[in-house]
Amino acid sequence: MSFTQQKEDKEIEEALVRDLQAGDLDAYDKIATLYQKKIYALSFNLMRNQMDAQDVTQEVLLTLFRKINTFQGKSAFSSWVYRITLNASYMKLRSKKKEPNVSIDELLPSFNGAGFQQEKIQDWSGSTESLLFTNETREVIKKAVDLLPEKEKVVFLLRDVECLSTEKVSEILDLTVPAVKSRLHRARLFLRKKLSGYFEEYNSQKGEA
Amino acid sequence: MICCKECIDLLYDYFEGSLDQDTTKSLEEHFEDCPPCIAFLNTYKSTTLLCRDTLNQIEIPDEVRHTLQSFLKEHKKEQEKK
Numbered sequence: 001m002s003f004t005q006q007k008e009d010k011e012i013e014e015a016l017v018r019d020l021q022a023g024d025l026d027a028y029d030k031i032a033t034l035y036q037k038k039i040y041a042l043s044f045n046l047m048r049n050q051m052d053a054q055d056v057t058q059e060v061l062l063t064l065f066r067k068i069n070t071f072q073g074k075s076a077f078s079s080w081v082y083r084i085t086l087n088a089s090y091m092k093l094r095s096k097k098k099e100p101n102v103s104i105d106e107l108l109p110s111f112n113g114a115g116f117q118q119e120k121i122q123d124w125s126g127s128t129e130s131l132l133f134t135n136e137t138r139e140v141i142k143k144a145v146d147l148l149p150e151k152e153k154v155v156f157l158l159r160d161v162e163c164l165s166t167e168k169v170s171e172i173l174d175l176t177v178p179a180v181k182s183r184l185h186r187a188r189l190f191l192r193k194k195l196s197g198y199f200e201e202y203n204s205q206k207g208e209a
Numbered sequence: 210m211i212c213c214k215e216c217i218d219l220l221y222d223y224f225e226g227s228l229d230q231d232t233t234k235s236l237e238e239h240f241e242d243c244p245p246c247i248a249f250l251n252t253y254k255s256t257t258l259l260c261r262d263t264l265n266q267i268e269i270p271d272e273v274r275h276t277l278q279s280f281l282k283e284h285k286k287e288q289e290k291k
Binding site: 032114128138161163188 | 215256268
């Protein structure tokens, strides 16, 4: 998206927010249309459940309407929407039974005293193309992401999946930029390790066949 | 000469293209002598892309879309009455 396009989008959005604050219901419709997919996708990726994501989306849309006058424009409107979505998703998740988290540290790379990698690293990056669109691969990827601890998962979803900038993610989560980077790096290392197990096994089976 | 551990710590910034020239150079020198770290770099990149491709295609299912639409319509009606 070009810079001018972004600027225009921002102006349109700000105008819609002002209209909604003045009680314009059509502006509300437009905002709901603009945001419902983003709200649904983020909450679905956090909860992996259609009914829950639907509930959260409804709740967030309602909150946007009810609380629009508390939005002061200190951060971007979209950051505000993402924050409300995260809060609503976490509330929902907490009301359900929680699965124990895996420790991320166990899955980070290990080194010997001289700083060399200790495990054997296979390069499976060339063999993912044919596998990407199989349902099995997609399930493996989703499960790996589901296993990420909450702190790392949210950074990963906002930055790598929603493709928001590091600065934007730090605004939404109220974290420093270095903290966002460090969590994202840990998330990627964790996921790389998880996916490695799957793709290496696939490659070795292919080798045998 | 940097070691594998430093190399992996730098991957994030290397991938973002935000390393200074000197660090990039020493990192690339390390890659030349270290196939495991190249494998690591490639799979690190692939992981990010694969996860993105899988998770960012989430669409609102039709039935959810309908529910949301009628929810919003209902809400609008209520507000108009006020």
